[in-house]
Amino acid sequence: xxSFTPTxxxxxxxxxxxxxxxxxxxVLVRLIKHLYKRVHDDANALLKPWGISHPEYNILMMLYxxxxxxLNPTQLAEAAGEKSxxxxxxxxxxxxxxxxxxxxxxxxxxxxxxxLSKAGLALIDDFMPAVCGxxxxxxxxxxxxxxxxxERLLKKFLDQLExx
Amino acid sequence: xxSFTPTxxxxxxxxxxxxxxxxxxxVLVRLIKHLYKRVHDDANALLKPWGISHPEYNILMMLYxxxxxxLNPTQLAEAAGEKSxxxxxxxxxxxxxxxxxxxxxxxxxxxxxxxLSKAGLALIDDFMPAVCGxxxxxxxxxxxxxxxxxERLLKKFLDQLExx
DNA sequence: CGTTTGTATTTCACAAATGAAATATATGGA
DNA sequence: TCCATATATTTCATTTGTGAAATACAAACG
Numbered sequence: 001x002x003s004f005t006p007t008x009x010x011x012x013x014x015x016x017x018x019x020x021x022x023x024x025x026x027v028l029v030r031l032i033k034h035l036y037k038r039v040h041d042d043a044n045a046l047l048k049p050w051g052i053s054h055p056e057y058n059i060l061m062m063l064y065x066x067x068x069x070x071l072n073p074t075q076l077a078e079a080a081g082e083k084s085x086x087x088x089x090x091x092x093x094x095x096x097x098x099x100x101x102x103x104x105x106x107x108x109x110x111x112x113x114x115x116l117s118k119a120g121l122a123l124i125d126d127f128m129p130a131v132c133g134x135x136x137x138x139x140x141x142x143x144x145x146x147x148x149x150x151e152r153l154l155k156k157f158l159d160q161l162e163x164x
Numbered sequence: 165x166x167s168f169t170p171t172x173x174x175x176x177x178x179x180x181x182x183x184x185x186x187x188x189x190x191v192l193v194r195l196i197k198h199l200y201k202r203v204h205d206d207a208n209a210l211l212k213p214w215g216i217s218h219p220e221y222n223i224l225m226m227l228y229x230x231x232x233x234x235l236n237p238t239q240l241a242e243a244a245g246e247k248s249x250x251x252x253x254x255x256x257x258x259x260x261x262x263x264x265x266x267x268x269x270x271x272x273x274x275x276x277x278x279x280l281s282k283a284g285l286a287l288i289d290d291f292m293p294a295v296c297g298x299x300x301x302x303x304x305x306x307x308x309x310x311x312x313x314x315e316r317l318l319k320k321f322l323d324q325l326e327x328x
Numbered sequence: 329c330g331t332t333t334g335t336a337t338t339t340c341a342c343a344a345a346t347g348a349a350a351t352a353t354a355t356g357g358a
Numbered sequence: 359t360c361c362a363t364a365t366a367t368t369t370c371a372t373t374t375g376t377g378a379a380a381t382a383c384a385a386a387c388g
Binding site (some may be wrong): 002003004007009010011012013014017018020021022024025026027028029030031032033034035037038039040042056058061062064065066067075078079080081091128129132135136137138139140141142144146147148149150151152154155156157158159160161162163164 | 166167168170173174175176177178181182184185186188189190191192193194195196197198199200201202203204206222225226228229230231239242243244245254258292293296299300301302303304305306308310311312313314315317318320321322323324325326327328
């Protein structure tokens with residue numbers, strides 16, 4: 001029995017008490033929250049031996065997934081889903097650890113470049129097998145077609161959220 | 165063009181660089197994060213006029229969805245997807261605002277009951293139309309069959325996460 | 329040019345969340 | 359009864375995340 005069952009039951013009671021309450025959207029939003037918490041906690045636990053948090057991992061991986069291994073804070077905020085003030089803090093922490101290098105841009109002196117360091121790249125290579133293992137276990141319950149369908153529907157959901 | 169596109173492109177580059185990196189699970193996990201952030205921010209903004217945050221709203225609604233309008237912290241933690249230490253803090257805040265009442269249990273003196281107050285109920289009635297509106301807009305892009313399918317797949321995903 | 333407007337990033341004070349330890353109570357034997 | 363173990367909640371120090379203001383530069387326009 002899923003940890004979600006009690007939540008779902010309480011939404012059912014809410015629907016009874018508030019006929020205008022739209023069950024389906026409410027269930028989806030709660031599921032997203034439960035999933036996010038779980039994914040976040042699991043990733044934090046997995047990454048602990050490497051001394052980084054899940055948000056820090058996300059930053060490193062967004063740099064890793066970029067030609068040139070460098071982005072500026074604004075791009076990073078969008079790619080990693082963080083606010084820019086938080087990017088500053090996370091980048092500070094990653095720089096202190098020597099995983100990221102911060103350099104001022106020449107063409108536009110307002111901009112800053114955050115680049116993966118040698119040590120950052122090495123760290124990624126090091127934790128990659130464990131991360132791949134986790135990701136595979138996480139989606140192991142979904143058949144490929146189901147995962148593709150889920151991806152499609154989540155994107156549609158996100159589009160709608162961003163539309164207004 | 166969705167805010168997710170840059171993230172997705174970077175995952176594609178990562179797949180090229182790390183052949184073992186499983187694209188589909190990684191995309192799903194990122195989508196969940198982006199969706200959660202968005203939902204969380206929108207809910208916080210909507211609820212601001214009523215002086216409560218999204219997590220506080222979740223607590224109130226879980227109590228509302230319970231026969232007797234009362235739960236103890238452990239149940240609340242599970243239903244709302246929060247850690248128990250955080251429930252203490254959120255309950256403190258809601259008690260201070262007079263929306264929740266904390267009473268010790270008689271049968272088991274370790275337990276505590278958190279119950280919706282009169283004012284809490286009234287507040288829910290007050291913000292309910294706005295919340296229903298938000299929920300409906302959020303899922304407006306999904307046809308009923310799609311929403312149902314999405315619910316089914318998210319539950320399957322969550323089950324797998326909780327399995328290990 | 330000089331001035332306005334806009335963009336990029338950081339700072340700072342504060343709010344939110346967490347892990348681990350502490351406290352209090354229950355429960356089930358020996 | 360006494361003790362060991364388990365459960366429920368809170369405390370506390372610390373980490374994480376935020377909005378709003380501040381800073382610094384760029385770009386457009388008269």
